Each structure stands twice: as C-alpha cells, then as structure tokens.
Amino acid sequence: MLFDNVLVTGGTGFVGKNLKKIRPNWVYASSRDYNLVDTAECARMYADIKPTAVIHLAGLVGGIKENNSYPADFLYKNISINTNVLHQAYEAGVTRVLSCLPTCAFPADQKAYPFDEKSLLHGIPEETNLPFAYAKRCLYIQSNSYRKQHGLNYSCFTSSNLYGPEDNFDSEKSHFVAALVEKLGNCNHGDQLEFWGTGKPMRQQLYVDDLVKAIPFLLQHHNTDCPLIVSPDENLSILRMIEIGLKICKKDVKITFNNELEGQHRKDGSNRMFLELVGGYKFTSFEEGFKKTYDWYKRGMRN
Numbered sequence: 001m002l003f004d005n006v007l008v009t010g011g012t013g014f015v016g017k018n019l020k021k022i023r024p025n026w027v028y029a030s031s032r033d034y035n036l037v038d039t040a041e042c043a044r045m046y047a048d049i050k051p052t053a054v055i056h057l058a059g060l061v062g063g064i065k066e067n068n069s070y071p072a073d074f075l076y077k078n079i080s081i082n083t084n085v086l087h088q089a090y091e092a093g094v095t096r097v098l099s100c101l102p103t104c105a106f107p108a109d110q111k112a113y114p115f116d117e118k119s120l121l122h123g124i125p126e127e128t129n130l131p132f133a134y135a136k137r138c139l140y141i142q143s144n145s146y147r148k149q150h151g152l153n154y155s156c157f158t159s160s161n162l163y164g165p166e167d168n169f170d171s172e173k174s175h176f177v178a179a180l181v182e183k184l185g186n187c188n189h190g191d192q193l194e195f196w197g198t199g200k201p202m203r204q205q206l207y208v209d210d211l212v213k214a215i216p217f218l219l220q221h222h223n224t225d226c227p228l229i230v231s232p233d234e235n236l237s238i239l240r241m242i243e244i245g246l247k248i249c250k251k252d253v254k255i256t257f258n259n260e261l262e263g264q265h266r267k268d269g270s271n272r273m274f275l276e277l278v279g280g281y282k283f284t285s286f287e288e289g290f291k292k293t294y295d296w297y298k299r300g301m302r303n
C-alpha cells in the first residue's frame with residue numbers, strides 16, 4: 001500500500017533531517033509546531049495534517065549524562081509523547097504508524113550475542129537509562145496492543161547507535177562517534193586526547209543514511225509485531241574506531257584512556273530478520289561513514 005500523506009514526528013531531529021533529504025514531500029513536525037506531551041496539541045496535529053501514515057521519531061533523546069540528570073523528564077515526556085501519538089492516531093483513523101526504538105531498550109545482560117528481537121522484554125535494560133528504555137518498551141507494547149485489539153498496522157523497528165551529518169556535536173550531549181568527530185576536528189598535531197574507559201568495548205554504529213533509506217521500505221512492508229533490528233554488520237572496538245578516525249583526519253595525536261565509565265563490553269543486535277525482510281542490504285562501512293561525517297563537520301566549520 002502506498003501512502004499519500006506521510007507525517008514524520010520528530011522531523012527536525014537528527015534522523016528526521018536526514019530522512020527529509022530523501023523524502024522531501026513528507027510532512028516534518030517539530031515540538032514548536034505541536035508539543036506532543038500535550039494531548040490536545042497532538043489531536044490538533046492530526047486534525048491539521050490528516051496523515052494516512054505516521055513515522056514516529058519524536059522524543060526526548062539524550063546521552064548518559066542527560067538521562068542520569070533528568071530521569072523524571074525522560075520517563076514522563078517520552079511516555080506522554082508516545083501515548084498521545086499512538087492513541088490520537090487511532091482516534092483520527094490512521095491505520096499505519098511506524099515507530100523507532102533504540103537498542104538500549106533491550107536487556108543489558110544477554111545470554112548470547114548478537115542478541116535478537118525476541119529478547120526485548122526478557123531482562124532489565126542498562127541502569128543509566130532505565131526511564132528512557134521503559135518508555136520505549138511501552139511504545140512497543142502500545143503498538144502491539146493497538147495492532148491486536150484494533151487490527152491496525154502499528155509496528156516498530158529498532159535502530160542501533162547512529163552517527164552521521166546533522167548529529168548533535170555538542171560535547172555535553174553527543175554520543176561517541178559525534179564526540180570523536182568533534183575532538184578530532186578541533187585538535188592539533190601533537191595534542192594528547194583522553195577517552196573514557198579502556199577502548200575495548202565493541203559497538204555497532206549505523207550510518208544514518210543506512211537507516212533513513214530503510215524507513216520508506218519498512219513503512220510499506222513491516223507489518224508484524226517484531227521490533228526489527230536495523231544494525232550494521234560491523235561491531236568494532238572503541239579503539240579501532242578511534243584508529244579509523246585518526247587515519248581519516250590525518251592528525252598526529254597521542255591517545256590515552258582514563259579507565260573510567262567503561263560501559264558494557266558489547267551490545268550488538270542481529271540484523272538477520274531485517275535482512276530477511278529487505279532481501280539484502282549494503283551497509284556503509286564505518287571508515288566510509290566516518291569520512292563522510294568528518295568531511296561534513298569540517299565543511300560546517302569552514303562556513
């Protein structure tokens with residue numbers, strides 16, 4: 001089924017801005033247009049836009065520091081936004097909502113890696129982002145409840161850590177790859193750069209273009225209660241990613257690790273179900289994606 005009026009909530013965020021580059025005709029809403037914590041504003045959004053399908057990206061999103069400092073906001077705002085977006089979609093007669101979950105909603109301790117979709121609710125998420133993770137789990141359960149009770153195609157996909165152009169490079173809020181780009185972009189030959197932990201943990205990093213190219217396909221074809229994991233094949237150590245970054249920025253700097261806040265050793269999710277649905281997918285290598293992101297960042301600094 002082709003949808004003629006697609007609404008993207010969170011349309012002004014990192015993912016939304018990149019999606020707009022390939023689907024400029026969709027409608028992209030921000031919190032300034034409609035504060036989705038507020039039920040009446042959310043209902044007004046549906047009345048104004050009259051979408052036939054919704055891609056739900058809006059939420060209060062942040063790194064460990066923000067999650068740790070504002071746990072009440074992360075729980076209340078995300079639960080409210082998700083509840084409003086799905087229930088008001090139902091009230092407005094919208095039959096298709098595709099929502100985005102993060103891999104941090106999955107249990108922190110997994111029996112095996114890469115973990116798969118079936119494990120989503122089978123264990124406790126990482127302590128540092130419990131409120132955010134549980135709000136996202138509720139989004140998953142809410143989608144499936146509306147699917148079951150009302151026969152609507154409300155489904156979810158899960159994205160692993162993202163990086164790329166338009167990411168948040170503010171050192172107070174950024175995730176690892178954006179922080180690495182920012183550090184390498186601003187340092188000089190001979191500098192010493194310190195990183196958290198030991199460099200040994202392994203992480204999957206998904207180039208944002210790879211996710212946004214998959215979203216239109218998922219909107220058309222993902223019609224099950226499976227929280228499909230979209231994750232790259234590569235699972236690299238922090239040290240390896242830093243080495244790749246150093247090769248690309250061509251700066252001669254000394255790297256040290258402070259052995260603090262190490263984080264989980266690995267948290268990679270399996271993309272097997274996603275690949276089965278999409279029928280094969282070429283992911284951008286970390287080296288290629290980092291180079292594109294670094295070049296984009298440096299161009300912005302020059303402008």
Ligand SMILES: NC(=O)c1ccc[n+]([C@@H]2O[C@H](COP(=O)([O-])OP(=O)(O)OC[C@H]3O[C@@H](n4cnc5c(N)ncnc54)[C@H](OP(=O)(O)O)[C@@H]3O)[C@@H](O)[C@H]2O)c1
Binds near residue numbers: 056061062077161175
């Ligand atoms: N970034 C990642 O690494 C990552 C990884 C996995 C999954 N995800 C998921 O991907 C989705 C998008 O993430 P992102 O990185 O694009 O986030 P982001 O850059 O922080 O953008 C958040 C978006 O949500 C909107 N928003 C926030 N509060 C709102 C409110 N009260 N009412 C209406 N809109 C509100 C923001 O609008 P304003 O611009 O007006 O503030 C913005 O458009 C989220 O569901 C996130 O969990 C992200």
